Amino acid sequence: MTDKGFLEKVNRRIDENKTEMLASLSELLSIPSVAVETDGPMPFGEDVDRVYRRMLEMGRAAGFDTFDADGYGGHIDYDGTEDGVIGVIGHLDVVPEGDGWDFDPYGGQVADGYVQGRGASDDKGPVVASFYAMKALKECGFEPAKTIRLVLGLDEETNWNGMRYYLERTPDLPEAGFTPDADFPVIRAEMGILVFDIVAKLPKSRGKGLELSSLTGGTAANAVPDFARAVLYETSGGKYTLIREAAADCAEAYGWDISCKGVGKGLEISVRGKAAHGAHPDLGVNAVSILMEFLGRLNFLNDGVTDFVNFYNERIGFDLHGERIGCALEDEDSGKLVFNVGKAEVDKGAAKLTVNIRYPVSAGGEEVYAGIMQVLDEYGYGIVKDLERLPINIDAESELVTTLMDIYRAQTGDTESSPLVIGGGTYARAMDNIVAFGARFPGEPDVGHQRNEKISVENMVKLTRIYAEALYELARAEEE
Numbered sequence: 090m091t092d093k094g095f096l097e098k099v100n101r102r103i104d105e106n107k108t109e110m111l112a113s114l115s116e117l118l119s120i121p122s123v124a125v126e127t128d129g130p131m132p133f134g135e136d137v138d139r140v141y142r143r144m145l146e147m148g149r150a151a152g153f154d155t156f157d158a159d160g161y162g163g164h165i166d167y168d169g170t171e172d173g174v175i176g177v178i179g180h181l182d183v184v185p186e187g188d189g190w191d192f193d194p195y196g197g198q199v200a201d202g203y204v205q206g207r208g209a210s211d212d213k214g215p216v217v218a219s220f221y222a223m224k225a226l227k228e229c230g231f232e233p234a235k236t237i238r239l240v241l242g243l244d245e246e247t248n249w250n251g252m253r254y255y256l257e258r259t260p261d262l263p264e265a266g267f268t269p270d271a272d273f274p275v276i277r278a279e280m281g282i283l284v285f286d287i288v289a290k291l292p293k294s295r296g297k298g299l300e301l302s303s304l305t306g307g308t309a310a311n312a313v314p315d316f317a318r319a320v321l322y323e324t325s326g327g328k329y330t331l332i333r334e335a336a337a338d339c340a341e342a343y344g345w346d347i348s349c350k351g352v353g354k355g356l357e358i359s360v361r362g363k364a365a366h367g368a369h370p371d372l373g374v375n376a377v378s379i380l381m382e383f384l385g386r387l388n389f390l391n392d393g394v395t396d397f398v399n400f401y402n403e404r405i406g407f408d409l410h411g412e413r414i415g416c417a418l419e420d421e422d423s424g425k426l427v428f429n430v431g432k433a434e435v436d437k438g439a440a441k442l443t444v445n446i447r448y449p450v451s452a453g454g455e456e457v458y459a460g461i462m463q464v465l466d467e468y469g470y471g472i473v474k475d476l477e478r479l480p481i482n483i484d485a486e487s488e489l490v491t492t493l494m495d496i497y498r499a500q501t502g503d504t505e506s507s508p509l510v511i512g513g514g515t516y517a518r519a520m521d522n523i524v525a526f527g528a529r530f531p532g533e534p535d536v537g538h539q540r541n542e543k544i545s546v547e548n549m550v551k552l553t554r555i556y557a558e559a560l561y562e563l564a565r566a567e568e569e
Contacts, residue, residue, distance in 0.1 A: 271528075501530070
């Protein structure tokens, strides 16, 4: 039976540790831990290594054991009295900050009831809450039967190479647990994920006319681009007056944030969209799609450029479910496939779109590719595959899911919400019997991967309480 009195004691300790917890989070947020794969002892760059080493130091200072897999990842252990491991799987890397913030993305400020900065909600804030849940349990004298393990991933936002390296070298993988890296109440299933490039070669231009010198947009496959830029050059010496007028007309007619300025002898066209997580492109506005729609109104000298722009507008455009590119799959559990162009890059010789897809749990990656290739073959374009993460699907009536649901309902009073299926991809896929459990509460805006990312102080305390009870329930000795 759950000792309610003990959990009340733990909650009081969490309150006492709040100032320290917020200071720890602020410190970690001040480190711009965007993973960049490198050679040597810091496989994901100096900043990722710095935030990782600091987290291990915090673990040792609190009296926990730590393990380091050669800088590729590690964990903090709260040793149990019996066999078995309960895992909390988090990550310390972040997506690039982008621009347009109202505050320093790496300032770690506590202001207006929020802790502000890139990673506050995804995933440094939830990792810190999980750590302080462990710390409060330990300081209140809890003796777990099963070891509680906080796993520190370092390249969750990129290729998961660090997690694979870590798993090959760590003993005693968790038998159950959660990742604090999605939504409440509990994520019982996650859609499959594909990342790939659509590529096209562009012929050399002949003659004189309007050239597309370059096009760039987006910073990450798994984010909706909030900025895109094209540089045009009129090789015949013509003026750009009509293009400027067309941009102004589109801005007025459609509400697009589009602007033009001279760059040397060329013209730069800049578009602002709205960032969002790649799993929820409906919450954003894709700047690349806006820019392509505008470029489709121009007459380019290079037929290859015209063909590629037309392909984008005819087969992708503002579609979010692959409707016109041959992959509009769906099922009852998952709903519709999610299609996001995360990055675009065009120069005088080639064009590339980086696409991030979330496909239904009943489908497979090859089914998605087969549908897309039927369309791309018409244009003579190709695909370069990057990664696939297979879907996971855990029974809503499993012991793990029902235990976490009971804790969430007791802590929040929310009896209406049910286990979810999401398009997001978490480290729940990395190990068996792991589900995503928080950290975003129902009805709250999703600020992960967006400018002005932050987490409320109130939610940090609430998360720590929820995770403390979850770890208590999952790791305590079974009643005889």
